[in-house]
Amino acid sequence: MIKKCNGCGIELQSEDKNKHGYVPKEMLKGKKSATCQRCFKLTNYGDFIPMEMTAEDYRKEVQRSANSAKIVLAVFDIIDFEGSFDDEILDILKEKDSIIIINKVDLIPGGKHASEVANWVKERLAEEGIVPLDIAIVSAKNTYGINGIIRKINHFCPHGAKVMVMGTTNVGKSSIINRLLGEKKATISKYPGTTLKSTKNVIPNSNITIIDTPGLIPTGRISDLVCEKCHLDIVPSKEISRKTFKVNADKIILIGGLVKVKVLTDNEMKPIFSIFASKNVTFHDTKEDRVEKLITEHTGTLITPPCEKCKDEFYALPAKTEVYDLNVGEELVFKGLGWISVKRGPLKVEITLPEAAEVIVRDAFIQPKRPIK
Ligand SMILES: Nc1nc2c(ncn2[C@@H]2O[C@H](COP(=O)(O)OP(=O)(O)OP(=O)(O)O)[C@@H](O)[C@H]2O)c(=O)[nH]1
Ligand SMILES: [Mg+2]
Structure with a gap:
């Protein structure tokens, strides 16, 4: 069976140090999974190694996971709401049941009431023709609103479900997943393009399988x-x-x-x-x-x-x-x-x-x- 990196989802290999997913042979022996060299360096030393994956590679990966998921958690960065949109994301949101997650609310100057944020988001989404099942206002940084996400999934899928997390790069998908899992499993970083392939995990004490996906790269961001x-x-x-x-x-x-x-x-x-x-x-x-x-x-x-x-x-x-x-x-x-x-x-x-x-x-x-x- 192909082993995947816990952190970024890339297939692991021990043949070529300079290729994706490298991990020394001895680290793989007898283990079900491991962390690739790139994630290790990123997490421990903050060294970012950009990967040559095209926007098309990312799209294919996300589309594959979308096909198998019952509902989609679409993550948006409240500070760059417009930069969190992408045509692929809009298409998937029009086809599938979704819960919209508005992340990074800790960055709003002077703070803002969650219901106020939710109402504004609801109107903006309606302009795009999107009517989600629900909206969750969260901060993965300080765990605000994280339990609410689980409550909402349980409400719409009381018998459990496969749930895909999707969004543009850097909106905090992997940070939210780590909060939901209660451990630092997915690699997170301030650089865009951290997660490379989908990863699957079960949220403890639940029947919810949560899929992390690579971030899509939208057009038009000055950053x-x-x-x-x-x-x-x-x-x-x-x-x-x-x-x-x-x-x-x-x-x-x-x-x-x-x-x-x-x-x-x-x-x-x-x-x-x-x-x-x-x-x-x-x-x-x-x-x-x-x-x-x-x-x-x-x-x-x-x-x-x-x-x-x-x-x-x-x-x-x-x-x-x-x-x-x-x-x-x-x-x-x-x-x-x-x-x-x-x-x-x-x-x-x-x-x-x-x-x-x-x-x-x-x-x-x-x-x-x-x-x-
Ligand atoms: N202030 C703040 N920063 C956050 C929050 N959530 C995530 N971040 C930061 O945003 C950056 C990106 O987080 P990731 O979880 O790696 O984002 P991602 O969406 O998985 O990114 P890709 O895998 O590249 O698509 C990191 O520097 C996080 O620390 C939040 O709620 N508040
Ligand atoms: Mg990620």
């Missing part, structure tokens, strides 16, 4: 257009930061050196808006005539990400410029980076960013406590 180090700066590990601006026409705001936001509104009442992103992304406001000098001289130092190492590659990407008219209660989302939330509108902005980056207008996730008139 995927920079180097590995900058990726880690953009994907937050602590509560995200918020900065509020009250500015009028021709002010430029730089979100890191990644997105240029030019305010076009020219009102007596200046628009007020907040920008939300990871604490490691800098915010700068400046004037049109100074912006080029600022970017050329200070990207990688005062303005990050991108860093010194990947800035040339990032600025060589084809760029686009788009204009958006926003009102109070609306947010302009940059997939895989953060969002702008309007507190006093109207706000007209011109944004410049890579062509491959996707931008979405949505109903505010963080509503102004009271809209400012």
Whole structure:
């Protein structure tokens, strides 16, 4: 029987150190399973070895597990909700019964009531034509809401079931599985693409078999257009930061050196808006005539990400410029980076960013406590 790595699901082998799934022969002898060299290095030393798996390989793997699962647990990262969508995920959600898991709620600035998050998610999903069986609001980091997931599965499948966990890379699928199993079995890491193949485990004291799957890679995430180090700066590990601006026409705001936001509104009442992103992304406001000098001289130092190492590659990407008219209660989302939330509108902005980056207008996730008139 082919043995699989406990941590990432890859088939184990002892022939070639430089290939996937290597484990020394003596480690495999007489054992049902083991941990591959890559997972060992990742867990113990934080060394990440990227694997050459195509998006198509991942898709096939996920589709295979979806066929055998009774229900699907689709995991979304609340901080990058739009970046947690992918066409493959939407297709599976339209076909199968699902429980939606909203993870990383510990990162929401100022906290937010679970029912408020659930209502917002429900509306956003309905816009995509998805009606799940239920929604669970959780934080795998601090175990909030984990028991609720088991209760919900038992409610819909009282005689047990095979349940597949699915989502884009880095949303916390394996972290949730470890919490459900009550042990650190699956390899987790801050790098995207940790889980390589499906793994199956039974949740203790239950008839639930839970399948971990590799993360799908969606299009349009800014975090995927920079180097590995900058990726880690953009994907937050602590509560995200918020900065509020009250500015009028021709002010430029730089979100890191990644997105240029030019305010076009020219009102007596200046628009007020907040920008939300990871604490490691800098915010700068400046004037049109100074912006080029600022970017050329200070990207990688005062303005990050991108860093010194990947800035040339990032600025060589084809760029686009788009204009958006926003009102109070609306947010302009940059997939895989953060969002702008309007507190006093109207706000007209011109944004410049890579062509491959996707931008979405949505109903505010963080509503102004009271809209400012
Ligand atoms: N703040 C916070 N971080 C979390 C939470 N859950 C997971 N993480 C972090 O998110 C990163 C990714 O977690 P994984 O569990 O490896 O994510 P995954 O979805 O299995 O990723 P792939 O296997 O690459 O698809 C790790 O750095 C985790 O520590 C959470 O609830 N809150
Ligand atoms: Mg994983």
